[in-house]
Amino acid sequence: MQAFTLDKEQIKDMFMETEKCCSLCGSDLKFDHNIDHIKKEVVEEAKCTACGIRNKKRYFALQ
Secondary structure, three states: OOOOOOOHHHHHHHHHHHHHEOOOOOOEEEEEEEEEOOOOEEEEEEEEOOOOOEOOOEEEEOO
16 A cells, blocks of 8 residues: 655645635635734634625634
């Protein structure tokens, strides 16, 4: 059995593709970022431009 290996660049490319494309139809996602200075966080929301599906909100600490 032959092992399947990926280099760091291939792994990065695969990750970026999953982050920027719709998991349902494969189209590009549109990202919106809202900054809450009181809570010191950024809320990221993604929406597919083709099928309209919305991804889960992601919260990041404002630095």
